[in-house]
Amino acid sequence: MFRNTFFVITAFLVWHWINGVSVGQTTLKNDAEGLNEEKLELIKLEISTLDESSWEGEYLCFPGVDEAYQLLLSKKYGFVFRRIGNAGYSSVIFGTINEASGEVTLKSELNQVLPGALSSKLLVAHGVKRIFVIPKERIHGFCLDFKSSSIDAVKGYFSKPDPNSSRKNDLAISNKFLVYLKLPEIIGEIIEIQKPKTNDSSVPLAMKFNRGKKNHLFKGMRFAFKWKDDERGEVQSECEVKELQDETSLVVVVGIDQNRQSASIGTKVSTSRFPWSDL
Numbered sequence: 001m002f003r004n005t006f007f008v009i010t011a012f013l014v015w016h017w018i019n020g021v022s023v024g025q026t027t028l029k030n031d032a033e034g035l036n037e038e039k040l041e042l043i044k045l046e047i048s049t050l051d052e053s054s055w056e057g058e059y060l061c062f063p064g065v066d067e068a069y070q071l072l073l074s075k076k077y078g079f080v081f082r083r084i085g086n087a088g089y090s091s092v093i094f095g096t097i098n099e100a101s102g103e104v105t106l107k108s109e110l111n112q113v114l115p116g117a118l119s120s121k122l123l124v125a126h127g128v129k130r131i132f133v134i135p136k137e138r139i140h141g142f143c144l145d146f147k148s149s150s151i152d153a154v155k156g157y158f159s160k161p162d163p164n165s166s167r168k169n170d171l172a173i174s175n176k177f178l179v180y181l182k183l184p185e186i187i188g189e190i191i192e193i194q195k196p197k198t199n200d201s202s203v204p205l206a207m208k209f210n211r212g213k214k215n216h217l218f219k220g221m222r223f224a225f226k227w228k229d230d231e232r233g234e235v236q237s238e239c240e241v242k243e244l245q246d247e248t249s250l251v252v253v254v255g256i257d258q259n260r261q262s263a264s265i266g267t268k269v270s271t272s273r274f275p276w277s278d279l
Contacts, residue, residue: 039094043074052163055104055124059133059158061117063275069117071158073133075099079106081118091115102174104133116276117156121220126172132159137220137240139173140180141273146171147181156274179216186215186223187270190263191248204252207239209269212247219244222276223251226268238272 047057059071068084075097083091095108104122106114114120119135126132127146134142134157145153149169171181192208211217218241225237243250253263 039077040072040080042077043072043080046074046076047072052161053131053165055099055102055131055133057131057160059160061158062155063115063117069115069158071118071133073097073104081114083115103136117158123173123177126162126165126167127159128167128169129162129165130159131162131165132157134158137222138272138276139177140183140186140216140271141222143171143180143183144185144271145273153274156276183216185271186211186217187268188215189269190265190267193263193265194250204254205263206242206250206252207263209239209241209249209251210247211269212245212249214246217241217244217249222254222272223269224272224276225253225263226270238276239269 050056056073056075059073061069061071063069066085070082070084070089072080078094078096081091081093082089093108093110093112093114095106095110098105098107102124104124106118106120106122108114117135119137121136122133123136123139124131124133125142125146132142132154142154142157145157173181188209188211190207191210194206194208196203196205209223221241223239223241225239238254239251240254241249241251251269
């Protein structure tokens with residue numbers, strides 16, 4: 001019953017997503033506890049007055065078979081993130097926004113953990129009749145997914161319609177990130193595994209990766225492990241860049257497999273693409 005009902009809701013949202021119709025005024029029941037209703041209404045009202053080509057507005061993404069996410073952005077009033085399911089809205093996160101030069105910084109008011117499709121640092125990108133907000137740490141993976149021209153590849157990123165866009169097949173992002181539109185997938189390997197300094201199992205595994213600043217890596221950038229049992233289309237195990245040298249970087253395992261011990265010297269690592277481990 002749950003799955004059938006959710007499929008109806010998801011199909012409804014996908015239709016709106018593809019056809020550029022806002023769902024901000026839908027009658028899905030809001031069951032979330034503690035939601036700042038006043039903030040929500042202020043944001044929705046503000047969004048309704050904005051030009052459709054503005055980076056502010058209502059975004060949707062579809063990271064999993066049984067999930068849909070909604071993100072409302074207003075520079076004046078902040079943001080609201082909501083997970084949409086059979087019971088209505090849940091996993092509500094709200095907070096403040098700061099925007100500068102195509103980069104949007106989110107700060108949760110309750111320090112809640114953001115899902116993989118979201119980030120405290122978002123980049124605005126204008127595509128073919130759509131505007132995307134992409135987690136900064138996933139910019140290269142997004143560029144690769146965007147260039148694949150696959151709806152399935154980009155549905156995991158937040159986007160909204162831009163009917164005024166005249167773009168054909170290109171993507172406009174901040175100049176300092178344009179290089180990622182031209183780069184092929186970055187592939188390297190683990191060359192050193194650091195011995196843990198503590199017996200605390202919650203401390204993520206740290207390793208050295210044979211790619212660095214010269215390969216256009218930056219702190220926070222996400223990469224996916226090429227485990228022997230992984231295939232494209234399956235949830236990936238990831239690592240995040242913590243420290244950078246010209247030709248190497250220190251990475252730590254993140255997400256659902258942060259303490260996975262099967263990593264070894266020679267394990268392949270490549271640009272992380274949708275779907276991710278922390279959906």
